[in-house]
Amino acid sequence: MKIATFNVNSIRSRTQIILDWLVENKPDVLCLQETKVQDKDFPSEAFAFSGYDFVYRGEKSYNGVAIFSLKKLENIEFGLDSEPKDEARMIKASIDGLNIITTYIPQGFFVESEKYQYKLDWFNRLLEYFKKNYKPTDKILWMGDLNVAYEAKDVHDPKRLEGHVCFNKELSAVFKKFIDWGFIDLFRKHCSDEGQYSFWDYRMPKTFERNRGWRLDYIMGTEPMADKCLNCWIDKKPRMLEKPSDHTPVIAEFKI
DNA sequence: ATGGTGGCACCGCCA
Numbered sequence: 001m002k003i004a005t006f007n008v009n010s011i012r013s014r015t016q017i018i019l020d021w022l023v024e025n026k027p028d029v030l031c032l033q034e035t036k037v038q039d040k041d042f043p044s045e046a047f048a049f050s051g052y053d054f055v056y057r058g059e060k061s062y063n064g065v066a067i068f069s070l071k072k073l074e075n076i077e078f079g080l081d082s083e084p085k086d087e088a089r090m091i092k093a094s095i096d097g098l099n100i101i102t103t104y105i106p107q108g109f110f111v112e113s114e115k116y117q118y119k120l121d122w123f124n125r126l127l128e129y130f131k132k133n134y135k136p137t138d139k140i141l142w143m144g145d146l147n148v149a150y151e152a153k154d155v156h157d158p159k160r161l162e163g164h165v166c167f168n169k170e171l172s173a174v175f176k177k178f179i180d181w182g183f184i185d186l187f188r189k190h191c192s193d194e195g196q197y198s199f200w201d202y203r204m205p206k207t208f209e210r211n212r213g214w215r216l217d218y219i220m221g222t223e224p225m226a227d228k229c230l231n232c233w234i235d236k237k238p239r240m241l242e243k244p245s246d247h248t249p250v251i252a253e254f255k256i
Numbered sequence: 257a258t259g260g261t262g263g264c265a266c267c268g269c270c271a
Contacts, residue, residue: 037264
């Protein structure tokens with residue numbers, strides 16, 4: 001079984017890239033973030049004959065999440081269980097007793113802003129959601145654009161970037177609470193190398209070519225899933241295409 | 257402090 005997550009930065013502008021990627025990689029599940037489309041404009045027709053079941057929740061211009069699955073998605077819920085639910089940032093679904101949660105965590109703007117506080121609150125509310133609804137012994141995969149680089153090796157210049165809304169000690173401490181509860185970073189289970197990133201900022205020149213990136217996209221699994229995880233890697237090929245997203249997919253393979 | 261780009265919506269906002 002193969003599971004993937006990808007921040008597409010607009011599903012309408014990258015429909016063909018996603019379709020091609022599904023055909024080439026045949027993941028059992030693909031979670032998308034930043035679809036940037038309200039539900040009535042979601043390009044459902046384009047995926048109607050893809051062989052995938054899919055669910056989505058979006059809003060105009062910003063955010064938006066989706067899950068594609070070869071097996072039928074069940075027990076679908078949108079958003080957190082506290083207000084604001086932020087439905088366009090979270091979907092929960094299950095397949096054969098495997099719980100899949102995808103999130104697009106708020107970016108935070110800058111640390112002194114209310115948006116950053118909202119981000120921290122969002123993480124804490126999500127942790128409460130996990131604690132309330134699940135046990136660490138349940139089969140859970142939580143994946144998406146988590147907008148956190150957990151360790152120094154998850155950014156290209158930790159000295160300069162310390163204090164950024166996606167890389168600072170306070171944020172890493174919040175993220176660590178998920179690890180302490182029982183989530184395992186499946187990429188790091190298999191690869192401890194530096195220089196492994198899933199995001200390269202468009203706003204500076206040649207970030208991808210110079211590998212000035214960030215690892216912001218994760219597949220987190222509870223122990224029963226980590227035990228079954230054969231490999232987890234970052235697929236840079238979509239980032240080499242003509243009109244790439246600023247993110248690239250992360251994939252995990254399981255012996256299931 | 258986040259911008260040199262890119263996406264969307266609508267002539268600025270968000271990453």
